[in-house]
Amino acid sequence: MQVRLADRVTDLAIATFLWAFRISVVLIVVVGSFLTLSSGKYGLETWTGLVITGLTTGSVYALVALGYTMVYGILRMINFAHGDIFMIGGFAGYFAGLALSRLGFLNANAIASLISIMIMMVVAGVFALVVALLVERIAYRPLRNAPRLIPLISAFGASYFLEYSVKGWAGPGVYAFPDVAVLDQLVPIDFVRIKWLDVLVVIAALVMMAGLYFFVMRTKVGTAIRAVSEDKATAALMGIDVDRAIVTTFAVGAAMAGAAGVLFGLMFRQINYFSGFEPGLKAFTAAVLGGIGNIPGAMLGGLFLGQVEAVGPQLFLDGFGVPGLAGLAKAVGFTMLVLILVFRPSGLLGERISGTRA
Amino acid sequence: MADAAVALEVQDVHTFYGNIHALKGLSLTVAEGEIVTLIGANGAGKTTTLNTICGLVPPREGQVRLSGQDLTGVPPHQIVARGVVQVPEGRRVFARLTTEENLQMGGYTVRDQAVARAGIDRAYQMFPRLKERRHQVAGTLSGGEQQMLAIGRALMAEPRVLLLDEPSMGLAPVLVEGIFETIDRLHQAGTTILLVEQNARMALQVADRGYVIETGKIVLADSAASLRENPMIQKVYLGVA
Numbered sequence: 001m002q003v004r005l006a007d008r009v010t011d012l013a014i015a016t017f018l019w020a021f022r023i024s025v026v027l028i029v030v031v032g033s034f035l036t037l038s039s040g041k042y043g044l045e046t047w048t049g050l051v052i053t054g055l056t057t058g059s060v061y062a063l064v065a066l067g068y069t070m071v072y073g074i075l076r077m078i079n080f081a082h083g084d085i086f087m088i089g090g091f092a093g094y095f096a097g098l099a100l101s102r103l104g105f106l107n108a109n110a111i112a113s114l115i116s117i118m119i120m121m122v123v124a125g126v127f128a129l130v131v132a133l134l135v136e137r138i139a140y141r142p143l144r145n146a147p148r149l150i151p152l153i154s155a156f157g158a159s160y161f162l163e164y165s166v167k168g169w170a171g172p173g174v175y176a177f178p179d180v181a182v183l184d185q186l187v188p189i190d191f192v193r194i195k196w197l198d199v200l201v202v203i204a205a206l207v208m209m210a211g212l213y214f215f216v217m218r219t220k221v222g223t224a225i226r227a228v229s230e231d232k233a234t235a236a237l238m239g240i241d242v243d244r245a246i247v248t249t250f251a252v253g254a255a256m257a258g259a260a261g262v263l264f265g266l267m268f269r270q271i272n273y274f275s276g277f278e279p280g281l282k283a284f285t286a287a288v289l290g291g292i293g294n295i296p297g298a299m300l301g302g303l304f305l306g307q308v309e310a311v312g313p314q315l316f317l318d319g320f321g322v323p324g325l326a327g328l329a330k331a332v333g334f335t336m337l338v339l340i341l342v343f344r345p346s347g348l349l350g351e352r353i354s355g356t357r358a
Numbered sequence: 359m360a361d362a363a364v365a366l367e368v369q370d371v372h373t374f375y376g377n378i379h380a381l382k383g384l385s386l387t388v389a390e391g392e393i394v395t396l397i398g399a400n401g402a403g404k405t406t407t408l409n410t411i412c413g414l415v416p417p418r419e420g421q422v423r424l425s426g427q428d429l430t431g432v433p434p435h436q437i438v439a440r441g442v443v444q445v446p447e448g449r450r451v452f453a454r455l456t457t458e459e460n461l462q463m464g465g466y467t468v469r470d471q472a473v474a475r476a477g478i479d480r481a482y483q484m485f486p487r488l489k490e491r492r493h494q495v496a497g498t499l500s501g502g503e504q505q506m507l508a509i510g511r512a513l514m515a516e517p518r519v520l521l522l523d524e525p526s527m528g529l530a531p532v533l534v535e536g537i538f539e540t541i542d543r544l545h546q547a548g549t550t551i552l553l554v555e556q557n558a559r560m561a562l563q564v565a566d567r568g569y570v571i572e573t574g575k576i577v578l579a580d581s582a583a584s585l586r587e588n589p590m591i592q593k594v595y596l597g598v599a
């Protein structure tokens with residue numbers, strides 16, 4: 001009886017703390033936003049600029065987050081090398097862009113630029129896919145039935161291996177992504193300042209996400225992937241090749257991450273062996289935010305994280321006079337992760353974070 | 359029945375879970391068009407027998423043959439393609455897939471879309487309830503509907519041999535009647551069936567022959583009629599005093 005009472009008190013203390021925490025977070029957000037907005041320090045133009053930044057980075061997070069969430073859905077495993085697959089895709093796209101630039105095609109005219117970017121994304125996607133399949137075959141498949149922590153360690157190993165292979169071969173330096181002049185031009189509309197680059201990133205991401213959604217929800221192979229995610233043994237009893245479904249999942253996730261690597265390169269203009277680390281971590285955060293294993297959740301989580309990161313520091317904290325806001329963007333992402341999980345442990349669209357076996 | 363060609367043959371299989379010796383030299387046969395039941399207590403090894411046949415838990419020793427062809431070591435999805443299909447214990451419908459998607463998955467090995475479509479229509483004809491529920495996710499179906507779906511899904515692959523693992527488990531008596539009627543109908547239509555049951559009474563009514571399994575071994579094999587009259591069976595499995 002005594003033990004039970006002690007447990008009750010602890011539970012109550014934790015619950016009280018969590019509620020106090022939740023209430024203070026809501027207060028900070030509400031009061032901070034109110035103070036910032038009522039100060040009138042920033043005009044509409046600043047806010048739309050921030051929203052657009054959030055939309056583009058968020059689109060990239062979403063594309064990468066899908067790979068984390070799909071692999072988690074089918075293997076209950078965090079593929080920590082996914083960020084490096086994204087980086088490798090970026091590198092492949094970089095070299096394709098370099099070649100196209102040397103041919104004089106990249107900036108020949110707007111159409112040539114668009115075709116060039118598509119070529120870069122396809123090259124990046126294919127290259128990322130091949131590397132991801134090798135990683136799956138070598139580092140993950142032999143450990144399929146091992147305890148859960150083992151493949152995670154293998155994933156860390158794969159991540160290091162990829163990063164330092166690229167470092168060994170490309171050096172530690174930063175490569176400047178080829179310039180695509182037309183992307184820097186403004187879209188000719190007056191009410192908002194938006195570059196063609198922003199339009200490209202958002203549309204490319206939307207098209208890929210819509211394609212993925214159609215593939216997973218409407219095709220036979222996509223349905224098989226969902227079946228395998230739910231119950232591998234029964235899926236095998238339906239005649240589904242479980243290994244092939246898993247490989248397809250890795251391939252689709254990697255191709256999207258690779259293509260996203262090109263978009264990211266075009267946005268930030270540079271790439272090196274470590275470029276996948278931070279976006280990878282952010283995308284993983286986005287996947288958890290959305291509810292890991294949930295595909296629309298990953299999309300929503302990515303876009304949400306992009307927005308919070310871009311708009312959040314300014315909106316919530318500026319009113320309190322917190323200095324150095326730009327530098328806070330990175331911290332905000334992970335603070336967001338903790339906060340969302342405090343409010344909704346299963347993520348925005350997730351059901352239960354673990355043990356959803358029938 | 360004795361002179362019909364052998365469809366499924368399990369010969370002296372030994373199956374292990376790690377160090378647990380679950381099947382200890384088990385053998386059985388099912389002839390073309392025959393319905394055979396495997397009865398035994400909980401934990402005797404009935405599910406393991408079916409999973410050994412399906413390749414999910416390959417035997418360490420012994421052989422499984424389909425019409426003389428060796429299935430041992432063939433991966434599960436290819437065994438399905440060759441015509442051995444299981445309705446697993448506890449139904450195991452894909453809870454997040456719709457009824458129709460579950461049926462589609464049952465027909466995964468069917469290449470021709472028109473044939474798959476016809477299979478779905480056949481399943482709806484057989485179980486009109488499934489048609490009403492076709493866009494509903496299977497997790498929201500009742501136990502009886504899920505069992506219909508599990509059977510309909512297995513039939514999508516047009517099995518040469520159908521394996522059923524305790525189809526009556528957890529169902530209300532009236533639903534059990536319905537399931538056994540369905541099994542009988544499938545048998546009348548010529549499907550070869552191996553039926554695992556704890557409900558020995560019902561199983562021995564529909565079956566041609568039966569095997570009794572105890573701790574991984576067949577201890578008795580006879581016609582269903584003789585098993586029904588067997589005093590030991592009556593006492594242990596039929597609950598006759």
Ligand SMILES: Nc1ncnc2c1ncn2[C@@H]1O[C@H](COP(=O)(O)OP(=O)(O)O)[C@@H](O)[C@H]1O
Nearest residue numbers: 375378380398399400401402403404405406407
């Ligand atoms: N996945 C498993 N791991 C370890 N032992 C198992 C596993 N599945 C079944 N067994 C054991 O094998 C024996 C046979 O089980 P099973 O085939 O499920 O019996 P039945 O279907 O007749 O109830 C039991 O002793 C059971 O504990």
Ligand SMILES: [Mg+2]
Nearest residue numbers: 404405406447
């Ligand atoms: Mg069983």
